[in-house]
Structures are given as C-alpha cells and as structure tokens.
Amino acid sequence: MLIAALLAGLLQVGAGPDSPAVPAWEPAHAGLMAKAPGTPGYGVQFTTPSGRLVFTNLHFDPATRDAKMELYRIQGPAGMGPYRLGAELGFHAKEPTQGSNHPCWFDNFFYAVRTLEGSPARSAGLDPGKYGGRFAVTALEGVDGKNFGWDLGALVWYLTNRPEVELNLIRRPVMFGGPSRRNPRVTLRKVETAIDPADGFFTAGGIDSALIQPWLGHAPLWRDLLILRSRTPRLAPLAVDLPTGRRWLVSAPTDPSAEGPGKGQRTLEVWREDPLAGPYPYAKALADLWLEPREGLGPGRVLRIEGQWYRIQTLTTDPATGRPTACSLGPWKADIPALLAGASEARELGSLPSPGLWETLEQAANDALLEWKTLALPDALASQDAQAAAALVLRIEKGLLALDLEVKGIRSRLDAAARAEAERKAQAELATKEGKPARATPAPPVESERLADLLDQRKAILMAILGNAKQSLASLRR
Incomplete structure (x- = not known):
C-alpha cells in the first residue's frame, strides 16, 4: 500500500532540492522485490539507522501525471544484521488502565512472542512464560537505554547489528507490589551462514517522515528508480516512430501494489526520451499518458498522443508479461462507411x-x-x-x-x-x-x-x- 498517511504529498517529484542528507542506495535484490506488493521485481534499497528501506512501484497519476513511488521497510532476515537475540519480538501500545492490574501492564513495551531454548534472550530471562506473548511477566522497555520511539522494526535492526547489548527488562507484578527492573548484558549470536538477500518480506508505515523528506527531491534517486523499472522485463520501453519523432511506450499499472502485474487498469506512458537512460525531470521527458481501456489495447483501437489521434494498426504483446513487443500506429482517419452505417467512432476508445x-x-x-x-x-x-x-x-x-x-x-x-x-x-x-x-x-x-x-x-x-x-x-x- 502507498504510505499516504505518513508521507502525504511527499512521494512525488519536486518535493525539494537535491540533498546531501540522502544516504547511499543500491538496487534491491530482484528475488526479494518479487515478494513486494505488486511483485515489482525492482527497487532502490537504503540502509538507515532504523533499518533497511526500499522505494519501488514507480507510477504516474493518469490525471495529474505526478510521479509516485511506494516506500516499504524490509523485514525478515534480509532486513536484519548478522546477530541474533533468539527471540521473536512484539510491541504493545499504551492503552487505558483496566481493573486492578498495575499500570505497567498497560504501558508501551516490547515483549517476546517466543524465545529459543538456550538463546541469549532465554538466558537473560526474557521469556513469554506461562501467560504467553504480551502477557508474559517479564517485558522489554528498551535496549541500551533506548526505546527507539517504540518502533519495533528499528529495535530489531539495532539488535541484529550489535554483538553485545544491554536489555532493559521490567518484571511486572502478577498480583501485588510494583515492578522491578534489571539490565543484563547479553552477547548475541552471530549468524554462521550468509543471509539470503531474498529471504524477507515487507511492511508499510512506521517510518519517520522527517528521515525520508530530504530524499524526495533528489534527482539521482528518481533517475535510478526509473532505470531499474525500465530494466524489468514487463515494464521495458518499446520504441515506436511517430510523425512527431521517435517515442517510447510503456504499459504500466495505475496502482501497482493493489492490482499486481498485468491486472486492472493500466496507463500507456509515452516518453520523448528512452526511460532506460533515466531522463529527469520526468515532466519534460514524459510526453503523454493514455489511460488504457480495461479490455486492453489492440489493433483498431483509437488513442491520442500529444494531441494527435492515432489508430493502432498492429500490436503484439509478450504472453507472459503483457508487455508490448511490437506496435505500429497510423494517423487516425474516420471510417466513412462505418459512419454512414451509424457507427459511433468513440466506441473504438473502449x-x-x-x-x-x-x-x-x-x-x-x-x-x-x-x-x-x-x-x-x-x-x-x-x-x-x-x-x-x-x-x-x-x-x-x-x-x-x-x-x-x-x-x-x-x-x-x-x-x-x-x-x-x-x-x-x-x-x-x-x-x-x-x-x-x-x-x-x-x-x-x-x-x-x-x-x-x-x-x-x-x-x-x-x-x-x-x-x-x-x-x-x-x-x-x-
């Protein structure tokens, strides 16, 4: 899903000038990105103090032509460092105090959903206990004196990138009295084999917008994202020659994460420059956007490019991806015999x-x-x-x-x-x-x-x- 609630109005071109605050990035592993919403197969990956993030699913609004992308946090082994606490962690958000239980049972805290036998977490006393999960007596208030803004992803990233940490544990009273706290130091276990870069999954949200905002106007980021998208087989551009000159066509979903590859409403992007070259700003390079009919494009279909009407003469697509592989367009001419017979020319629009x-x-x-x-x-x-x-x-x-x-x-x-x-x-x-x-x-x-x-x-x-x-x-x- 697009994290509109977090970055409303920010995940689009022109959010600000190039910024030196943008960290280095690299292409995300294709096998990992095949698991992202919409199975994009590409992405620009960052490593930040709070974890690994990825921008993907570049697309354009058919009405405004604004470029948009989606931001996700990489979870699982691919989103972790090499060290392990030996616990699956969860987070409990603060809620109103109920009944006679001590208020600490209703505060913000991290907890162990489960721990592994003989793990650093188990030896430190971080155990779900007979209550299980968030109802365990011993909870985690932080690590090394930090609560990470109660961001579970940031906590996991921190833990898996430190060979030794101090666990800030709180033992909550079951019936009477107050909580007790202790801070054991534990040595985490290093993963012996290399982490599979495709072994992960994605979550949206929970990412500090102040961290991301300076990146959004950084031209090289948008260029690289377009190049990576254009290298993806189902979104590769197709060159066609029109009376106005050479153009490049890309058939792309309007909502990549919701619809998935080759499904739902799509747009036909018409570029003045080859997207594989990473032209930027997009507004100058993107000549037109044509919203495709739901039944798709095909020979005989009429479309308008840069104010001129065309009729599709031939169109072939890859059966596996739906990408156009060959296309020829001719200037639109009214079908006079059909008009004389009462045909509606606009029906060719779909x-x-x-x-x-x-x-x-x-x-x-x-x-x-x-x-x-x-x-x-x-x-x-x-x-x-x-x-x-x-x-x-x-x-x-x-x-x-x-x-x-x-x-x-x-x-x-x-x-x-x-x-x-x-x-x-x-x-x-x-x-x-x-x-x-x-x-x-x-x-x-x-x-x-x-x-x-x-x-x-x-x-x-x-x-x-x-x-x-x-x-x-x-x-x-x-």
Whole structure:
C-alpha cells in the first residue's frame, strides 16, 4: 500500500532540492522485490539507522501525471544484521488502565512472542512464560537505554547489528507490589551462514517522515528508480516512430501494489526520451499518458498522443508479461462507411472512464463526415450505378435508425444516472442525520448530453447525405 498517511504529498517529484542528507542506495535484490506488493521485481534499497528501506512501484497519476513511488521497510532476515537475540519480538501500545492490574501492564513495551531454548534472550530471562506473548511477566522497555520511539522494526535492526547489548527488562507484578527492573548484558549470536538477500518480506508505515523528506527531491534517486523499472522485463520501453519523432511506450499499472502485474487498469506512458537512460525531470521527458481501456489495447483501437489521434494498426504483446513487443500506429482517419452505417467512432476508445474524450473524437468524426459530404460525395455519386446508389441509400437509412436508438439510449441512461444520484444524495443526508456512513460517490458517467448532441448533429449530416443519395438514385432509375 502507498504510505499516504505518513508521507502525504511527499512521494512525488519536486518535493525539494537535491540533498546531501540522502544516504547511499543500491538496487534491491530482484528475488526479494518479487515478494513486494505488486511483485515489482525492482527497487532502490537504503540502509538507515532504523533499518533497511526500499522505494519501488514507480507510477504516474493518469490525471495529474505526478510521479509516485511506494516506500516499504524490509523485514525478515534480509532486513536484519548478522546477530541474533533468539527471540521473536512484539510491541504493545499504551492503552487505558483496566481493573486492578498495575499500570505497567498497560504501558508501551516490547515483549517476546517466543524465545529459543538456550538463546541469549532465554538466558537473560526474557521469556513469554506461562501467560504467553504480551502477557508474559517479564517485558522489554528498551535496549541500551533506548526505546527507539517504540518502533519495533528499528529495535530489531539495532539488535541484529550489535554483538553485545544491554536489555532493559521490567518484571511486572502478577498480583501485588510494583515492578522491578534489571539490565543484563547479553552477547548475541552471530549468524554462521550468509543471509539470503531474498529471504524477507515487507511492511508499510512506521517510518519517520522527517528521515525520508530530504530524499524526495533528489534527482539521482528518481533517475535510478526509473532505470531499474525500465530494466524489468514487463515494464521495458518499446520504441515506436511517430510523425512527431521517435517515442517510447510503456504499459504500466495505475496502482501497482493493489492490482499486481498485468491486472486492472493500466496507463500507456509515452516518453520523448528512452526511460532506460533515466531522463529527469520526468515532466519534460514524459510526453503523454493514455489511460488504457480495461479490455486492453489492440489493433483498431483509437488513442491520442500529444494531441494527435492515432489508430493502432498492429500490436503484439509478450504472453507472459503483457508487455508490448511490437506496435505500429497510423494517423487516425474516420471510417466513412462505418459512419454512414451509424457507427459511433468513440466506441473504438473502449471503456475509458475519461469524460470528454468521447465527445472530442465524435466531434472529429462529424468534421470528417462533413468534409467527405462536401468534397468527395459528389464524385462518389457520379461514378456509381443504380445498384450501388440503392445500397448507399439503404446503408444510410439503417445508420439513421441506429443513431436514433443510440441517442435515445444515452439520454435514457443519463436520466437514470441523474435519478440515482439524487436518491444517493437524499440517502447521504439521511445517513448524516442518523450518524451512519454514506454510500460512496460513483464515478461520473462517460456519456454526456454533449455526446448525444454530437450524434444528433451526425444524424443531420446523414440526412443531408441521404437526400443527395436519393436524388442520385432517382436520376439513375429514370
């Protein structure tokens, strides 16, 4: 998950100038990163005083184009040093005092979930005891006089990187009296074999934002993260040549950690520079972002890049990763025969939840149809025989009927959506009065009154074309 609550507004480009406070980093082990949310397979790994952290899942917001990344703490052996206490630790957060138990039972403390026989933890008396876990009599208030801000991850990192420590133990009374404290020194055991860098897992949150904030505007970090992402097979860029010049395409999930590889909504990133070269700032190098329809891209699909409409002519993808491996785009041209038959050009966009795009394409289709009516129709009518003229008339008449149903359907769905929204608002007001949660606001409909108006305009254009076609047919039948 994205740690928005911890670093709201910070995990994006431009958070600050390059900072010398950024520690050194290295590429995270690919085997370890395959276990991260979304199985990214890449990441930039840091070693900090509180543990090992990793930035991964670089992605771009389809609406704002802001770059975002996700931050996790590496847990397990891969997130530890070479020394072991021989205990699985937990943390109890402070809570209100209850019953007759001493307040120390309800304070902040670390505890042993379990300890290993003959371990330094067991020999020091840090044992879960018959109560088990947080209910053990002996708890841990800190190590070497530090409580690490009650950050369990920071405590584990500290313990596993010290050959010898002082345990700050508290023995809590079971019935009467007060707690007693002692501070035994223990020698931790060093791991005899090398730690597998892929042996770990990830947790989000619990990371000091003051530590991370200076890093977020550091250009080399963002460059390296983009390069590592681009080296990942399923996110490798594909070069294509467009009239505006060479561009690089990357098909990436909009929410990598939630959706996983190749699933859910995706964006088609269009880069002016090869992402493998680590261009930065991203805003200059990223030419466009196209939200892909949920059913995916394919030949015949229409998309817009840098303000120009294109139609996908060919597209092949890797069956294992979904990455585009070959793609050719041609300038979009209206399919006049399809328009005459009542087709909606915007249907080639697929299920794009982007109000305004459908209208833009239908307006372009109307303009193209109007130009064809004025410039090409006279010659087309003059060169056809009676049979072709009759077929044209029939096609247009059927197209008008199809468009009429389409327009009525759009307006009917919009009316239903408006009624549903009015009902939702009424229920939300009632829920507020009753102190209940309101239903979530649904996404706005893709269709609009303007879309219906544009199709009505197309009906008018087709009516004019039909009139000319009927005159030509009548003349040919005389």
